[in-house]
Amino acid sequence: MVETRAQQRRRVTSLTWDDVESKQDVFRDILSRLSVRSIRSVKTVNRYWRDSVRDKHFATIHLAQSRKKPSYIACPRVNNAMELYLLKPGEFNFRHHATVDPPGRNAEHHMLMIASFNGLVCCINQLSDENEEDFQIWICNPSTEQTLLLPQGRPSFWTEPSIGVAYGPDMSEYKIFRIVSDGENGAGLHIECEVYSSSTGAWRIIGAVPHLPMYVFLTPHRSSHVFVGGKIYWLVSLEDPGIILYVDMEERFGVMELPYYSPDLRYEDRITVTTYLINLGGSLSLVVLHVDYFDIWEWKEASWVLVIEDYLPFMNFSETVLFLTSSEKEILCVTEWQWWTYHVNTRKWEERGGPPTQFTSPAMFPFTESLLPCKLSLSVNSLYIHVCTIVCFLLHCSLIQCDMLFY
Numbered sequence: 001m002v003e004t005r006a007q008q009r010r011r012v013t014s015l016t017w018d019d020v021e022s023k024q025d026v027f028r029d030i031l032s033r034l035s036v037r038s039i040r041s042v043k044t045v046n047r048y049w050r051d052s053v054r055d056k057h058f059a060t061i062h063l064a065q066s067r068k069k070p071s072y073i074a075c076p077r078v079n080n081a082m083e084l085y086l087l088k089p090g091e092f093n094f095r096h097h098a099t100v101d102p103p104g105r106n107a108e109h110h111m112l113m114i115a116s117f118n119g120l121v122c123c124i125n126q127l128s129d130e131n132e133e134d135f136q137i138w139i140c141n142p143s144t145e146q147t148l149l150l151p152q153g154r155p156s157f158w159t160e161p162s163i164g165v166a167y168g169p170d171m172s173e174y175k176i177f178r179i180v181s182d183g184e185n186g187a188g189l190h191i192e193c194e195v196y197s198s199s200t201g202a203w204r205i206i207g208a209v210p211h212l213p214m215y216v217f218l219t220p221h222r223s224s225h226v227f228v229g230g231k232i233y234w235l236v237s238l239e240d241p242g243i244i245l246y247v248d249m250e251e252r253f254g255v256m257e258l259p260y261y262s263p264d265l266r267y268e269d270r271i272t273v274t275t276y277l278i279n280l281g282g283s284l285s286l287v288v289l290h291v292d293y294f295d296i297w298e299w300k301e302a303s304w305v306l307v308i309e310d311y312l313p314f315m316n317f318s319e320t321v322l323f324l325t326s327s328e329k330e331i332l333c334v335t336e337w338q339w340w341t342y343h344v345n346t347r348k349w350e351e352r353g354g355p356p357t358q359f360t361s362p363a364m365f366p367f368t369e370s371l372l373p374c375k376l377s378l379s380v381n382s383l384y385i386h387v388c389t390i391v392c393f394l395l396h397c398s399l400i401q402c403d404m405l406f407y
Contacts, residue, residue, distance in 0.1 A: 028052055032062040036119075036143035036369045056172065059371040063118060063171060066368040070327060073097065073121065073142070073367035077360035078110040082123065084142050085355075086367065089330065092339075092352045098142035104149055106136055113363040114223045115165035117174065119143060119370025122165045124223060133160035135221075137176060137196075139374040148374035153194055153203050156180035162213040162222035164232035166249055172376055174198045177232060177247055179209050179222075195251055198376045209253055211236040211245045217273040218322050220361055226277040228284040238271045259286065259297045259304040278326040280344065287331065289321060296331075296344075313349050314340055322359055327366040334362045 031042060031053055039062070043050040052058065072087040074094070081101035085094040100123065105111060109126040116122075125136040137150040153161070162179040176196040181189040191209045196202070213234035216224035225234045236243040242258030261270040274289035284299040289312060296308040314321075314335060323334040329344040338354040 028058055028061060032058065032065045036062075036371060039371065040144070053371070060171060063368065063370045063372070066119070066370060069368070071367050072325075072327065072332065072364050073113075073116055074362065074364040075113050076355040076362050077357070078112065080107070080110070082111045082113065084113075084121075087364075089327065092341075094355055098145065100138075100140050100142060100147065102138060102140070102147040102149065105138070110361075111138070112220055112361070113365070114163060114221075115225075115227070116365035116367050117165060117167045117227070118171050119368055119372050120174070120374060121365070121367075122163075122176070124163060124221065126160075126221075133158075135161060135163070137163065137178075139174075141370070141372060141374055143369045144371060144373075146374050150176065150196055151201075151203060153178050153196070154180055154182070154192075154205070157183045158189060159212065160221055162225075162234060164223070164225040164227070164234065164247070166227055166230075166232050166247075168230075168249055172198065172372055175249065175251075177251075178203070179212060181212070193247075193253070201375070206251050209245070210255060211243060213245060214238070216276070218320070224276075226279050226284070228279045229282070231284075233277050233284060235275065235277060238273065238275060240271075242271055244277070259288075259295075259306070274321055276324045278324065278331065280326050280331070281329050285326075287324060308344065308347070310342075310347055313351075323362045323364060325364050325366070332364060334359055334364060339364075 031039065034042065039053050042053060070089065072089070074085045074087055075082055076085065076094070081099050083096065084098045084100060086097045087094060100111060105125045106127055111123045111125045113121050113123050119141060121140050121142060123138045123140060125138065127134045127136060133156050134152070136152075139148045139150065140146065159181045164177040165174060166177065167174040175198070177193055178196070179191060179193045181191055183190060189212065191212050192205065192207060193209045194203045194205045197204070213222045213225070214236055215222055216235060222234075225232050227233075231246045231248045233244055233246045236245050236255070238258070240263065241260070244256045244258065245253065246256065247253045258271060263270075268291050271288060272290060276287045278285050278287055280296070280298070286297040286304070288295045288297070292312055294310060294312045295306060297304045298307045314333070319335045319337070321333050321335055325332050331342040331344070333340045333342070336358050339352045341350045341352060342348070343350070
């Protein structure tokens with residue numbers, strides 16, 4: 001029987017693809033270049049394809065590919081459900097990415113995005129009582145539509161908690177620091193910190209904290225922070241000398257001062273309320289917006305260095321900065337109606353567009369898609385700790401019962 005051209009083409013294509021599948025590293029490398037949405041479709045082809053994209057190794061190589069195509073994730077305005085959009089640098093067209101409205105969230109308040117890391121975002125949903133302030137804290141992967149509600153932490157009295165997100169060299173490791181007040185003493189509020197670790201899935205108290213982070217201008221709550229070089233940084237005070245609070249992955253706290261501005265300067269030429277901590281190309285930096293110009297300070301060798309002083313094209317009574325973030329050597333400023341980008345290398349501003357309606361409590365962060373789960377499987381050590389905790393608790397209960405019987 002003579003083979004037709006169509007049959008020959010199908011046979012050659014089949015042989016070639018079988019050869020690709022047999023070389024798993026090559027096959028995975030090809031699949032890792034797809035978007036998360038395409039990979040989710042790939043899982044339905046057959047069992048081999050599904051198994052090829054479901055483990056941690058594939059998530060690692062996929063994240064490495066995604067980092068070559070960075071973007072911003074944006075929540076332009078707060079609504080009952082959190083609508084997230086992707087913006088590609090250079091294009092800045094809003095493309096709807098996901099709607100985050102997990103079951104079990106407090107529907108009386110809006111969800112707010114406060115951090116982005118390795119394809120995951122951290123969101124808070126406010127809870128409140130007469131004397132007690134608290135949040136639901138969610139870890140979400142908007143690309144896979146997974147969400148994780150963290151266990152409720154200790155209550156915070158008289159002031160809402162400050163939250164910061166840190167992540168380790170292992171791409172799946174993260175920690176949530178939660179600074180709370182357990183009430184007043186003779187010296188004022190007593191501030192403590194507890195930390196949630198993705199490796200244990202539980203909160204742990206780590207002790208007193210020297211300062212409570214401040215509210216950042218027009219940013220909701222006390223959770224405006226930046227993670228740079230293995231440390232979380234919060235602004236504490238802008239008064240001379242201004243103070244920054246930081247904590248590292250080993251849960252050690254410290255403080256540092258803001259750059260020095262002479263008291264002889266006009267008030268608007270010193271540290272202003274529109275001051276932001278950012279990660280600029282891997283370095284801790286401080287952006288201070290004045291009336292018609294701005295300063296960029298960089299933390300170098302244990303001191304602040306003024307690296308840029310340049311004009312500001314939009315800081316006036318009709319256009320106030322609502323949010324500021326950065327990606328590599330680009331700074332993004334969001335105002336009520338539009339956003340602007342400043343390129344550090346060229347020192348040029350570009351005026352961008354905006355959403356169909358104005359920004360309302362916007363949030364924007366650098367973002368790369370990933371397949372990382374929100375919740376990690378507990379390690380053997382973590383399981384051992386959990387089992388020991390349960391055993392000790394049961395023994396404690398047994399001893400109490402024995403004491404009651406003897407009594």
